[in-house]
Amino acid sequence: MNDFIDEMAPVDYTLQMGAGALMSEFGKYGKRADEKVDQVMATKLDKKILLVYNPHSGHNSFRNKLHDCISVFQGAGYETHIYCMLENGGVDLHIAGIPAGFYDAIAVSGGDGTLSIVINSLLLHGHNTPVLVIPSGTANDFATSLNIPRDAEGACMLIHNAPVHCDVGLVNGRYFLNVCAVGFLADISQVVDKGLKNSLGNIAYYLTLLGKLSALTPLRVKITTSSNVFEEDIYLFLALNSSSIGGFSNLSPNASVSDGRFDFIVVKAVQLADFAMIMIKLLSGEHLSDPNIIYFQDNYVKVEKLTESGGGGSGEGAGVGVGGVGVGVGGGVTDMDGEIGPGLPIVIENRSNALRIFTPGTLGISNDKN
Numbered sequence: 001m002n003d004f005i006d007e008m009a010p011v012d013y014t015l016q017m018g019a020g021a022l023m024s025e026f027g028k029y030g031k032r033a034d035e036k037v038d039q040v041m042a043t044k045l046d047k048k049i050l051l052v053y054n055p056h057s058g059h060n061s062f063r064n065k066l067h068d069c070i071s072v073f074q075g076a077g078y079e080t081h082i083y084c085m086l087e088n089g090g091v092d093l094h095i096a097g098i099p100a101g102f103y104d105a106i107a108v109s110g111g112d113g114t115l116s117i118v119i120n121s122l123l124l125h126g127h128n129t130p131v132l133v134i135p136s137g138t139a140n141d142f143a144t145s146l147n148i149p150r151d152a153e154g155a156c157m158l159i160h161n162a163p164v165h166c167d168v169g170l171v172n173g174r175y176f177l178n179v180c181a182v183g184f185l186a187d188i189s190q191v192v193d194k195g196l197k198n199s200l201g202n203i204a205y206y207l208t209l210l211g212k213l214s215a216l217t218p219l220r221v222k223i224t225t226s227s228n229v230f231e232e233d234i235y236l237f238l239a240l241n242s243s244s245i246g247g248f249s250n251l252s253p254n255a256s257v258s259d260g261r262f263d264f265i266v267v268k269a270v271q272l273a274d275f276a277m278i279m280i281k282l283l284s285g286e287h288l289s290d291p292n293i294i295y296f297q298d299n300y301v302k303v304e305k306l307t308e309s310g311g312g313g314s315g316e317g318a319g320v321g322v323g324g325v326g327v328g329v330g331g332g333v334t335d336m337d338g339e340i341g342p343g344l345p346i347v348i349e350n351r352s353n354a355l356r357i358f359t360p361g362t363l364g365i366s367n368d369k370n
Helices: 002-011 019-025 027-042 062-075 090-096 112-124 141-145 152-160 194-200 203-215 272-284
Strands: 047-053 078-084 105-110 131-135 164-171 174-176 179-183 219-225 229-240 262-268 293-298 300-305 334-336 346-357
Touching: 047 062, 062 078, 062 105, 062 152, 090 112, 105 112, 105 152, 112 131, 112 141, 112 174, 112 346, 131 141, 131 152, 131 346, 164 334, 179 219, 179 346
Parallel strands: 047 078, 047 105, 105 131
Antiparallel strands: 164 174, 164 346, 179 229, 179 334, 219 229, 219 300, 229 262, 262 293, 300 346
């Protein structure tokens, strides 16, 4: 424990700032500067928060919001430690070295992928520390589903609320917060151009999606639920913890992050023209009644790849061959919260109440489940 405290001490530079330095940092607040300085200097810091941020998320602008976040946390009585995600795997090693219960909260700034990486590290290393999400990515689907403010200071203000429990998914030993996808959309987060994503936002996902249509090839799978088994030629399989992924905000209107179940959406392999209509329905939220959509809720599903389909069931001849990784065949590529997931077969399990999140408290999420 002492070694960890000694290591972290230099990081918490905010505690070494005097009133003069604070006045300089808060000068942008004009007449409110004195009030902010008095508030920060007078607050007793009897709790600790680790702020993890991805400097490459979104428009790389979060670093300009650091002092806004620190002032909110210190105003709430938190001593702030900062970790910048500069290299792959670094944050996992850092979290692995944190003693249990050392932090009272963990704040994460980044997109869905960054959040998923940090959550995996926390859960895999046995930490039950509540998490505050500061959305600074492009889509920020999980934060959007929880009505978390998009501005950093507004998101940080949620530290004043009591954290609530929410579900997470477990897939072959890895966790996801928002979505696990197989098939057509499974790699869209990896292949979308970062420059295009930063300049166009969610539109970049739609443009990338259109460019992949010509490579559609069905994937034949066996799907085992807690009460049923069926085989199908599919283009897309989604396990959703919330209603939104990649800017598709109405994929599953009934989804809840606290009901102990996931919403599963399976798009059957159909003719290309029919698939295009399904995608339009997915955008508008009118897809669940489509006969080529299979929809159900469950807390357990196993997906296995069978032989590669050459026809596509009702969509005979829709595909034009394997277009490479992530088209929907090959090894059965998966995506978990925007990061590459394991290949098929996969087992998806709902871990109810596994995580505590600071939210606005307007979603009807409770700390206890029936």
